[in-house]
Amino acid sequence: MERNLLKSQKNGTGEEEEKKNSGKKPIGDDESKEKEKVQSEIEPKTGLSFPVKLDDGQQLNAVGVRKKSMLGISIKVYGFGMYADNARxxxxxxxxxGKAPAKPTEEMYRLVIDSDAGMQVRLVIVFSQLTMSMVRKNFDEGLGASIKKLTGAKNGELAKKVMGEASDDIKLTSGSAVEISRLPGYILQTKVMGEVVSKVESELLCRAYVNMYLGDDPLDKEAKDRFGMSLISLF
Structure with a gap:
């Protein structure tokens, strides 16, 4: 009887310990969550999260939002993260x-625009009613205007190559991603939801695309300024 009582007491103790342990978080759980927070940055106007580093090593230098006026209303079309090969x-x-300027200068931005250093702008769709044809039209217009600023001529045919073979049937729901990368050698590559839809070798197209974000009439002035401050921190 005494043995049974001891056994019962041990079982009870074991059950209590098990209950206590079941409510505990694994060691390092809070630390890993904190690490996850550090590894991403939130674009405040859209709430979108962007990783601070891509698989190829490019680092996040700025986040921003693209707005467009529709029927007199300002619509958030997409949030974006601007990545770059910072070592390059x-x-x-x-x-x-020779040394870091006191603040970002247009000459600094121009060097980045004209270089072939690896860069990527990751666009994440916010406007749920966006179609591929609307995206294509937006890029054709924006890039065409950027090319005209650089050369004096619009060159619509070159601008149209960015969206390449992306089908107008692609549904871009909120959260869909479009990644446009400048690869070394002045190659502009476009991915829509992870699928490569175009890869164009053109120095002018690369310069015109980056100019949309870092030129004298950027899509998001605050994002350009943040990118400029990140450049100064590289010195």
Whole structure:
């Protein structure tokens, strides 16, 4: 009887310990969650999260939002993150500037626009009623205008190559991603929801695309300024 009582007491203790342990978080759980927070940045106007580093090593230098006026109402079309090969950009900047300027200069932005350093702008759709044809039209107009600023001529045919073979049937729901990358050698690559839809070798097209974000009439002035401050931090 005494043995049964001891056994019962041990079982009870074991059950209590098990209950206590079941409510505990695994060691390092809070730490891993904190790490996850550190590894992404939130674009405040859309609430979208962007990883601070891509698989290829490019780092997030700025986040922003693209707005467009429709029937007199300002609509958030997409949030974006601007990534770059910062080691390469550092070399580009240091070859021109001996030390960091007090604040970002147009000459700094121009060096980035004209270089072939790896960059990516990751667009995440916010406007749920966006269609592929609307995206195509938006890029054709925006890039065409950017090309005209650089050369004096619009060159609509070159601008149209960015969306390449992307089908107008593609449904871009909220959260869908479009990634447009400038690869070394002045190659502009476009991915829609992870699928490559175009890959165009053109120095002008690469410069015109980056100019949309870092030129004298950027899509998001605050994002351009943040990117500029990240450039200064590279020195």
């Amino acid at each position: 950009l550092k070399d580009v900047l240091e070859s021109k500037f």
